[in-house]
Every structure is written in C-alpha cells, then in structure tokens.
Amino acid sequence: MAMIPHSTRREKDEHSLHPAALILIPVLAIFLQVYLPLRFPSIQVLNLPVLVVIYFAVSRRSPVAGTLIGMIIGIIQDAMTHLPLGINGIVDCIVGYLAASIGVRVDVENPGSRLIINFAFMLLASVLHIIILGRLLGMHQHWIWVHQLIRAVVNALVGVVLFALFDRMRRRA
Amino acid sequence: MESFLSRYRNPLILLTVVLVQLLGLAVQVRRTPSHPGGEQVSLIRYWVVSLVTPIERIFLFSGHGLSGTWNNYIDLRHVRQQNAQLQAELDRMRLEQASLAEAARQDIRLQRLLGFQQQYVAKTVAAHVIGTSGSELSRVLYIDKGFDNGVRIDQPVITPDGVVGKIRNVFAGTAQVLELNDPTSGLGVILTQTRLRGILRGNTAGQLEIVDVLPDERIEPGEPVVTSGGDGIFPRGMPVGAVERAIADPERNPYVALLVKPAVNLTRLDEVLVVTQTSDAMPAAMQQDVTTSEQKAADILAQRLPGAAVEPQLGPDGKPIDANAPPPPVRPPAPLHPDRFTPGATPPATSLQPGATYPVQTFAAQPAASAPSTVGSAAEPSQSAPAHAKSDSAAAPAHSVATKPDARPARTAGAAHGRKNSTTTSTPANPESQPQP
Numbered sequence: 001m002a003m004i005p006h007s008t009r010r011e012k013d014e015h016s017l018h019p020a021a022l023i024l025i026p027v028l029a030i031f032l033q034v035y036l037p038l039r040f041p042s043i044q045v046l047n048l049p050v051l052v053v054i055y056f057a058v059s060r061r062s063p064v065a066g067t068l069i070g071m072i073i074g075i076i077q078d079a080m081t082h083l084p085l086g087i088n089g090i091v092d093c094i095v096g097y098l099a100a101s102i103g104v105r106v107d108v109e110n111p112g113s114r115l116i117i118n119f120a121f122m123l124l125a126s127v128l129h130i131i132i133l134g135r136l137l138g139m140h141q142h143w144i145w146v147h148q149l150i151r152a153v154v155n156a157l158v159g160v161v162l163f164a165l166f167d168r169m170r171r172r173a
Numbered sequence: 174m175e176s177f178l179s180r181y182r183n184p185l186i187l188l189t190v191v192l193v194q195l196l197g198l199a200v201q202v203r204r205t206p207s208h209p210g211g212e213q214v215s216l217i218r219y220w221v222v223s224l225v226t227p228i229e230r231i232f233l234f235s236g237h238g239l240s241g242t243w244n245n246y247i248d249l250r251h252v253r254q255q256n257a258q259l260q261a262e263l264d265r266m267r268l269e270q271a272s273l274a275e276a277a278r279q280d281i282r283l284q285r286l287l288g289f290q291q292q293y294v295a296k297t298v299a300a301h302v303i304g305t306s307g308s309e310l311s312r313v314l315y316i317d318k319g320f321d322n323g324v325r326i327d328q329p330v331i332t333p334d335g336v337v338g339k340i341r342n343v344f345a346g347t348a349q350v351l352e353l354n355d356p357t358s359g360l361g362v363i364l365t366q367t368r369l370r371g372i373l374r375g376n377t378a379g380q381l382e383i384v385d386v387l388p389d390e391r392i393e394p395g396e397p398v399v400t401s402g403g404d405g406i407f408p409r410g411m412p413v414g415a416v417e418r419a420i421a422d423p424e425r426n427p428y429v430a431l432l433v434k435p436a437v438n439l440t441r442l443d444e445v446l447v448v449t450q451t452s453d454a455m456p457a458a459m460q461q462d463v464t465t466s467e468q469k470a471a472d473i474l475a476q477r478l479p480g481a482a483v484e485p486q487l488g489p490d491g492k493p494i495d496a497n498a499p500p501p502p503v504r505p506p507a508p509l510h511p512d513r514f515t516p517g518a519t520p521p522a523t524s525l526q527p528g529a530t531y532p533v534q535t536f537a538a539q540p541a542a543s544a545p546s547t548v549g550s551a552a553e554p555s556q557s558a559p560a561h562a563k564s565d566s567a568a569a570p571a572h573s574v575a576t577k578p579d580a581r582p583a584r585t586a587g588a589a590h591g592r593k594n595s596t597t598t599s600t601p602a603n604p605e606s607q608p609q610p
Contacts, residue, residue: 033307034315035229041440044309068189075196079221080304081311082341082351088308129310139356142377 017059021169026052026073034080045151047122049073051159053092054121055166057099058108070096084137091128095121111160118159122152214342222315226347229303230317237301264473270462271470294408296450297331298322302442303347312355312379314338316445319346327406329448335412335436336360336400337445348447352439353413354379362413363401367391370401373413373433381414381433384422388429394418398433408451412436 017025029048037044053073057066074092078085099121107113126148133139178185196217300316318324320343330337330350338358342349351358354375362373362383369392371383383398396416402409417432 030307031225031228034225034304035232037305037307037440038302038442044305044307049307071196075217076221077308079215079218080225081306081308082313082349082355082357083311085215085217087310133310144378147378 017056017166017169022056025166026056026069026076030073030076030080033077045154046158047125047151047155048162049077049088050092050095050122050125051118051155051162053096054099054118054159055163057096058103058117059166059170061100061104063097063100066096066098066100067093068096070094087129087132087137090132091125094128095125098124111164114160114163115156118156119152122155123148126152214344218342219344222344222347222349226303226315226317226344229315233301233303233317264469267466267469268473270466274467294331294448295452296448297446298324298449300324300348300445300447302445309377309379312352312375312439313341314350314352314442314445316348316350316447317346318447319344319348321345323449324348324447325449329407329411330445331411331448332437332442332445334438335414336407337437337439337442339406340447350445353435354381354439359404360407360413361401361403362398364392364416365397365399366393367396370403371431373398379439381435382420383431383433385425385428386419386431388419388427392416392419392431408448 026049029052033046033048053066053070056069057063060066060069070092071089074087074089075085077088077092081087099117102108102117106117108117126143130143298318300318300322302314303317304315306313314337316324316330324340324343326340326343328340330339336353338350338352338355340348341351352375353360353373356375356377358374360373361370363370367389369386369389371386373381373383376382386392394416398413398415400407400409400411400413414433414435417434419429419431422428422430
C-alpha cells in the first residue's frame with residue numbers, strides 16, 4: 001500500500017455518491033442484513049452495514065463524516081436486536097473514523113488494499129464487540145476465534161465486490 | 174465535498190446537533206405503551222421497527238404469492254401419490270393416538286390425584302416470520318402478528334415440532350421473538366428418561382446447552398429434552414430437542430454442559446404459533462380429536478382384519494346368543510350302560526358296616542364292538558371334554574366309598590388320564606386297569 005501525502009490524495013480522488021444513494025445504500029444493506037438470513041441462514045456471517053460504513057468513510061475521507069455515518073448505521077442495527085442500543089453504534093463509529101483516517105493516507109482504490117482494510121476492520125469490529133459486551137455490559141461469552149477469522153475473510157471478499165459496484169455509482173465531486 | 178460542507182456548514186451543524194439530541198432523547202426516553210400490559214420501548218427502536226418491518230412484510234407476501242401460485246396451481250406432480258402416503262400415515266397416527274389416549278387419561282387422573290395442574294395449549298395465533306436481527310449477537314425473529322392480534326410479552330412461540338422461543342417485544346402489528354439459542358434466553362427443561370432438570374440457554378455459536386449439570390452416566394445421546402413447566406411460561410412436556418453430547422465447563426467445575434440438538438430448525442422458520450392462551454382442561458377440539466381417532470382406529474382395524482368382524486352366533490332357537498350372558502351349566506352325557514359309578518349303584522355310606530362285605534355290582538367286560546361306542550363319545554369333543562372333566566370330579570366321592578383297595582390304582586390312573594387328555598373318555602381301554610371284584 002503506497003503512502004501518499006494527505007493533501008494530494010484528498011485532492012486527487014475525492015468522489016461523492018448521489019444523495020439518493022447515500023440513503024438507499026445503508027437502508028438496503030440493513031434490510032438485506034435482517035431479511036436474507038431467513039432464506040439463507042449462512043448469510044448471517046456477513047456484516048453488510050459495517051462494509052457500507054467502511055466504504056462511505058473511505059470514499060469521503062472525512063473522519064467526522066465517517067463517525068456520524070457509523071453511529072447512525074450502528075444504532076439502526078442495534079434497534080433491530082434486543083440488545084442495548086449503542087453496541088453496534090460505538091463499533092461502527094470507531095470503524096468509520098479509522099477507515100476515513102486511513103482513506104486519506106492509503107490508496108484505497110486497489111482491490112488488494114480494500115481486501116486488507118476490510119479484513120482488518122472486521123477483526124477490529126469483533127474485538128470491539130468483545131470488549132463492549134464483556135467489559136461494559138458484563139455479558140461473558142465464549143468466542144470462537146476461528147469463526148471470527150473466517151467471518152472477516154468472507155466479509156473482506158464480499159466487500160471487494162461490493163465496493164466495485166459502489167464505484168460505478170460514484171461521481172467526481 | 175469541502176464545497177458542499179462550506180456551503181451548507183451552518184444548516185449541517187444545526188442538523189447534526191438536532192439529530193444527536195434527538196438520538197439521545199430517543200435512546201433515553203421510553204415510549205409509553207399504547208396498550209395495557211405492554212412494555213415500554215425506546216423511541217428509536219420503535220421507529221426503526223416501524224420503518225423496516227412493513228418493507229419486510231411486502232417482500233414476504235409478494236414472495237409467498239409467487240411461490241403459492243407455483244406450488245398450488247402449477248407444480249402438482251406426485252400429489253396423488255403423496256396424498257395416499259399421507260392418508261396411510263394418518264391412519265397409522267390415528268391408531269397410535271387411540272392407543273395412547275387411554276394412557277393419557279390415566280395420566281390425567283393420576284395428576285389430579287396429585288393435585289398437579291397440567292397446562293394445555295388452548296389458543297394459538299399463527300404468524301409468519303418476516304425478519305431477523307441480522308446479527309449473530311442477537312438471535313431474535315420478527316413475526317407479522319402483534320398486539321392487535323392478541324400477542325403479548327412472554328408468550329411462548331412454538332411450532333408443531335417443538336419450542337422456538339418467547340415474545341420479547343410487542344408492537345402494534347409486529348412482535349419480536351427471542352429464540353431459544355440466544356445467550357440471554359433461559360428455559361426450564363427436563364430430561365425425559367433420567368428426569369434430570371436444568372436450565373437451557375444458547376451459546377455464542379447459536380447452540381443450545383443445558384448448563385450446571387452434574388456428570389451422570391445415565392445421560393446418553395439422543396435422550397429427549399422437554400419443557401419442565403416450572404418457568405410458568407411454557408406448558409409442561411413440550412419437545413425442545415435431544416441431548417447431543419456433554420462438554421466440560423471449565424468455569425463451573427465439576428459441572429458439565431449438555432449440548433442439545435433443537436427439535437426445531439431455528440435457522441429456517443417460516444411459520445410459528447404464538448400460544449396466546451393456556452387452560453387446565455383439555456380443549457374441546459383435542460377431546461374431539463381423541464374420540465374421532467378412537468372411532469377411526471376401530472374402523473381401520475376392522476378393514477385391515479376382515480376376520481375380526483365375527484358374525485354373531487345363533488342359538489338353537491335361531492336368536493343370537495348374548496355374549497355377556499352366563500354360559501349354560503355343563504352336564505355329563507347320559508351313560509351308555511350303568512356301572513358302579515352310576516349314581517345309586519353304590520349303597521349310601523350311612524348304611525355301610527365296618528368289616529362287612531357287600532356285594533359289588535360287577536359288569537361283564539364290554540364286547541369289542543362296544544368299545545368304539547365308548548370311545549365314540551370322544552368323537553363329540555364339544556360334549557365329552559367338559560363331561561369328562563366334570564365326571565372326573567363327580568366320580569371322586571364314589572371312589573372314596575369303594576371298599577376294594579385295588580380299585581384305587583384304577584381311580585388314580587383314570588383321574589390322571591382324565592387330566593392329561595380331556596378329549597378321551599375315562600373308560601380304560603386296558604383291561605388290566607379294570608376294577609376287579
């Protein structure tokens with residue numbers, strides 16, 4: 001991953017999505033996340049909302065925007081569960097902030113870079129879940145790390161394909 | 174992007190501040206329940222569920238419409254064969270149900286004697302599953318029935334195969350179901366064979382486990398697990414699953430955890446039943462089913478066993494014999510010739526004197542031609558068999574007064590012979606066994 005100056009990257013590759021896409025993509029991701037496991041239970045291993053947060057944060061290259069997007073999408077995710085609101089909100093918020101911070105320094109257009117970023121952020125999300133559930137909420141659970149690794153790999157691969165699709169909707173700002 | 178932010182900086186900041194405060198309010202403020210007995214739900218949860226579930230409902234019913242058209246009108250291959258198989262299975266089930274009905278009644282009587290109140294599922298609401306939580310951390314389902322349909326918090330959710338979970342949150346037309354395999358769920362269960370009780374819950378991997386169980390060699394894989402009824406939510410005896418294996422629990426030594434394979438496929442649920450009402454008495458529909466099954470079982474047996482339908486026996490007068498009437502008394506057939514066993518041939522015991530000799534009436538040996546006539550009585554087994562049995566006991570008093578001691582072996586042989594073979598007469602065919610004067 002080639003490191004490039006902050007200003008150059010930002011000036012060179014700043015893109016934006018259509019306002020409708022900004023709303024429809026997260027809504028569609030959340031809907032698919034809650035509906036598809038009914039028909040295909042193994043799809044629950046995916047975390048489409050987090051992938052959307054990563055993509056939006058990376059493409060906008062604004063930590064504030066990434067934080068806000070992560071917070072909103074995460075809270076909506078929480079609302080569909082029976083757990084306290086804020087678990088996914090905090091996780092997605094941190095992921096969005098870090099993804100946006102990395103996006104301004106690293107070439108995130110390369111599929112290889114995207115694969116590594118997605119994999120790393122998915123593992124980070126798992127670690128944050130463990131910390132929040134185990135330390136903050138006292139919900140001690142046995143974590144299967146092999147499962148988390150597989151989950152991160154699958155999400156990273158799916159993320160590369162999804163990001164390529166999202167790229168087609170982008171327009172230069 | 175910077176131009177967009179600089180251009181709309183103030184409205185965006187205002188919007189952000191308002192949004193954050195709104196979210197904070199939504200998280201903190203709990204919506205007052207719109208119905209009595211309902212639980213307060215946070216505003217944000219209410220909004221999101223109200224927004225997402227209608228879309229899920231539209232997708233679900235459009236998909237059901239298409240699949241229903243295909244399945245009900247187009248794809249009807251092998252329906253007749255399937256129908257015949259189902260009919261045969263229904264017949265078998267009716268036979269089984271009829272055989273179990275009496276045991277169930279006895280169980281009910283014993284439970285009444287013990288003062289135990291059995292809970293029956295009296296009323297259910299069928300619901301479609303329209304969504305999930307979308308997270309492995311929260312194993313919940315959304316169904317398309319809510320408060321308006323009589324669904325309330327903590328009501329059991331089942332399928333014909335077994336328990337699914339219980340209602341966690343209720344909205345107007347939607348409800349949230351907490352599945353059994355969620356780590357925060359808990360269910361009182363009992364192992365049917367070893368009668369061990371425990372608490373069943375889910376683990377992180379979505380498996381069911383009974384925790385805090387002492388190691389017991391009697392527990393074997395495959396042992397059914399049913400609800401214990403002690404939690405006051407699920408009726409007793411509902412199938413939950415079967416024991417898969419025991420695993421060590423390092424945090425709670427020496428206890429172990431039993432992994433349970435659920436009776437219901439929790440990952441593929443289309444329709445569920447919400448138990449909205451239970452009762453202490455067996456529902457009328459269930460009683461009707463049992464009665465119908467018993468009648469149908471009798472019909473099925475009659476069809477399968479044509480010989481079982483015995484025609485009524487007719488008496489000598491041509492009228493059918495009542496099976497419950499007492500049997501007519503069995504009388505010995507009339508003797509072909511009088512002998513010393515004939516009543517009246519031996520003087521009464523009161524007229525006998527000790528030491529005195531009395532003439533014993535003897536009879537000449539029957540000619541060979543008469544033997545068949547004697548044995549010929551055996552040709553009528555329906556008469557001779559009971560007659561012989563009767564005569565054996567009737568002859569005993571006569572033997573007891575016989576004065577000839579050599580008559581005793583004949584009596585013993587005759588009696589023994591009569592006991593061994595009831596189809597032959599007591600008249601000895603061997604001349605040596607004939608009583609000698």
